[in-house]
Amino acid sequence: MTGKQPYVGQGLEAPHAFTLMPGPTKHTQYPYVTGTSVLGIKYKDGVLIAADTAASYGSTVRYKSVERLKACGKHCLIGASGEISDFQQILQYVDKLILNDYMWDDGNNLSPKDIHNYLTRIMYNKRNNFDPLWNTLVLGGVKNGEKYLGVVTMIGVQYVDNHVASGFGNHLARPIFRDEWHENLTLEEGIQLLEKALTVLFYRDRSAINKVQVANITEAGINISEPYALKTNWDYNAFKNPTVGAEGSW
Amino acid sequence: MAMMMPPRMNPSDSASGPKQHQSWSPYDNNGGTCVAIAGSDYCVLAADTRMSTGFSILTRDYSKIFQISDQCALASSGFQADIRALQKNLDARHQTYQHQHNKQMSCPAMAQLLSNTLYYKRFFPYYAFNVLGGLDDQGKGCVYSYDAVGSYERVGYAAQGSGMQLIIPVLDNQLKSASPLVLPKRESATPLSESEAVDLVKDTFASAAERDIYTGDGVEIIVINAQGVQKHYMELKKD
Numbered sequence: 001m002t003g004k005q006p007y008v009g010q011g012l013e014a015p016h017a018f019t020l021m022p023g024p025t026k027h028t029q030y031p032y033v034t035g036t037s038v039l040g041i042k043y044k045d046g047v048l049i050a051a052d053t054a055a056s057y058g059s060t061v062r063y064k065s066v067e068r069l070k071a072c073g074k075h076c077l078i079g080a081s082g083e084i085s086d087f088q089q090i091l092q093y094v095d096k097l098i099l100n101d102y103m104w105d106d107g108n109n110l111s112p113k114d115i116h117n118y119l120t121r122i123m124y125n126k127r128n129n130f131d132p133l134w135n136t137l138v139l140g141g142v143k144n145g146e147k148y149l150g151v152v153t154m155i156g157v158q159y160v161d162n163h164v165a166s167g168f169g170n171h172l173a174r175p176i177f178r179d180e181w182h183e184n185l186t187l188e189e190g191i192q193l194l195e196k197a198l199t200v201l202f203y204r205d206r207s208a209i210n211k212v213q214v215a216n217i218t219e220a221g222i223n224i225s226e227p228y229a230l231k232t233n234w235d236y237n238a239f240k241n242p243t244v245g246a247e248g249s250w
Numbered sequence: 251m252a253m254m255m256p257p258r259m260n261p262s263d264s265a266s267g268p269k270q271h272q273s274w275s276p277y278d279n280n281g282g283t284c285v286a287i288a289g290s291d292y293c294v295l296a297a298d299t300r301m302s303t304g305f306s307i308l309t310r311d312y313s314k315i316f317q318i319s320d321q322c323a324l325a326s327s328g329f330q331a332d333i334r335a336l337q338k339n340l341d342a343r344h345q346t347y348q349h350q351h352n353k354q355m356s357c358p359a360m361a362q363l364l365s366n367t368l369y370y371k372r373f374f375p376y377y378a379f380n381v382l383g384g385l386d387d388q389g390k391g392c393v394y395s396y397d398a399v400g401s402y403e404r405v406g407y408a409a410q411g412s413g414m415q416l417i418i419p420v421l422d423n424q425l426k427s428a429s430p431l432v433l434p435k436r437e438s439a440t441p442l443s444e445s446e447a448v449d450l451v452k453d454t455f456a457s458a459a460e461r462d463i464y465t466g467d468g469v470e471i472i473v474i475n476a477q478g479v480q481k482h483y484m485e486l487k488k489d
Contacts, residue, residue, distance in 0.1 A: 026304065028274075029274060084275070100311070120331075120334075124331050124334075124335060127276050127331070128276070129278065132276075150338070151264075151308075155275075155278055155329075155331055156275055156278070156334075156335075157278060157280065157303070157308075157329075157330045157331045157333030158330070158334070159301055159308055159309045159312055160309070161308075161309045161310075161311070161331070166305075170306045171306065
């Protein structure tokens with residue numbers, strides 16, 4: 001600005017003086033602070049969802065204690081990868097939905113499927129306006145004995161499966177799930193499987209860190225673990241002596 | 251209304267700075283193949299159950315067939331989110347129709363409605379490739395084939411989606427429908443029996459799954475005839 005006074009009385013520039021952003025409306029064209037993969041599996045008694053606690057600013061791991069798993073209502077949990085601020089807005093939408101539903105006071109609670117459908121409509125509507133919410137959301141829950149695990153993306157694509165993963169997880173975690181997942185996994189086996197996948201992601205996805213959370217959703221309720229560190233092993237020969245077999249290249 | 255696609259950066263734009271981000275697209279192609287065959291008193295409608303994006307499989311068990319009424323079903327491939335919106339739209343219109351007329355919409359009427367619905371979004375299209383199948387007012391099998399913006403045609407058989415290039419020549423060879431130019435107008439329904447048609451459909455999907463990476467995992471087949479709707483499922487290659 002050229003040092004003009006903000007508009008007080010009348011004048012030709014009145015509309016601009018009160019506009020936060022002059023010119024045409026800007027939409028989200030790319031994300032700023034992003035979270036990486038979220039993983040989810042069904043197991044014998046419910047659903048497990050896991051993610052690390054990193055939030056990256058481009059290729060910089062900018063924040064290391066961002067919780068990307070949030071409980072929504074009694075039966076549902078959302079895990080988010082992608083733009084963190086958009087996720088926080090989504091949580092506000094969902095909280096509002098749940099509050100409005102609560103005010104009916106009919107003893108009913110929204111099922112994970114209800115919330116998944118609602119979020120799919122929000123994501124698809126935003127993409128129709130060319131102003132997407134830059135996230136892939138993983139949705140899990142149990143209601144009336146029915147386990148539910150689904151995904152919705154920034155352009156409104158949605159699906160359900162026995163095991164899901166967003167982002168890099170689709171390439172690195174799901175092949176492991178396809179090998180090792182079965183319907184009767186116990187809680188311990190399920191957590192072990194997720195930790196194995198998270199460790200692989202930590203080794204190969206540069207924006208993943210080894211500080212993670214695992215959430216357990218059962219008929220009894222939702223339990224999100226405190227962040228904890230994965231055990232890692234750097235004793236592989238290829239790590240200790242990376243030039244072996246590639247002599248002269250460095 | 252946002253009718254325009256966001257401008258895409260091309261290499262000649264590099265004078266205004268290095269390309270930093272891939273421009274966002276509101277579309278994706280989730281793949282999939284749909285096939286339908288009309289017989290004299292039945293209609294076979296089939297679609298695979300794989301949903302992909304790029305080289306990744308999102309899920310192996312996603313149904314692309316949507317049952318609109320007792321005598322009409324829609325198989326769609328393309329962009330899953332648009333397809334879902336299209337299905338919800340048609341379902342809502344059909345609900346209204348039933349309240350107003352106290353009957354279900356006929357398959358030819360639904361075919362016209364689908365065309366209009368697609369053309370309504372001509373300048374921000376549903377990225378959906380549809381095959382509509384069912385029984386017409388005389389109880390004959392009918393198949394309608396569409397493009398993404400609503401141009402459509404009643405045919406004896408049709409294939410749409412990622413595997414159509416592999417499947418259509420096989421159907422042409424096996425079913426030999428009369429050219430629409432031949433006069434007087436020839437019957438478009440195929441002479442095959444119901445079970446022969448189902449077997450042919452199974453073969454075309456097994457073949458398409460060999461070469462098309464977006465077709466596989468399983469194929470869902472529904473048969474609509476005077477008795478109602480029967481569903482079948484066959485496993486396909488998962489590679």
